[in-house]
Amino acid sequence: MNIALWVAQFLLAAVYLGSGLVKLLRSREQVIASTGAWAEDYSDGAVKGIGAVEVLGALGVVLPWLTGIAPVLTPIAAVGLVVVQVVAIRVHLRIGDTKTLPVNVVLLLLAAFVAIGRFAG
Structure with missing residues (x-):
């Protein structure tokens, strides 16, 4: 179980580090071009x-x-990342972008697995 938790932790870290750095280092317009229309509804500071x-x-x-x-x-x-994904799923559903939902659900489940597994251990 410990190995599965570590794999999940490193997968989450890789995905969120990459995604977060894109949002931090690029302009809002570049984020919109590379990640989708969701960012159109948010200010530069929010992104x-x-x-x-x-x-x-x-x-x-x-x-x-x-x-x-x-x-x-x-x-x-990990609980914080679950919350991030719940909000992301809600945003994507609101704008009608359902193609990314499977990725959001997988990330949510991985984060929940890590939260439960590490709180128990």
Whole structure:
């Protein structure tokens, strides 16, 4: 079970680090062009804020457990990523973008798996 949790943690970290850095380092217009129309409804600051939350979640889902420093932060970060995906699914449904929903659901389930597994362990 520990190996499965680590695989899930590193997958989540890779996805959210990449996604968050795109939002942090590119302009809102570039984010719209590369990730979809969802960002049209949000300000530059909101898009950067989402990116920052994703980067912090990516770090939080791995580093505390890996280092042994405040390991309770890992499942808390995973819960935060569940919330990110719930909001993302809601946004995508609102704008009629259903093609990304399977990815959102998989990320939500991975984050829930990590949260439950690490709170239990």
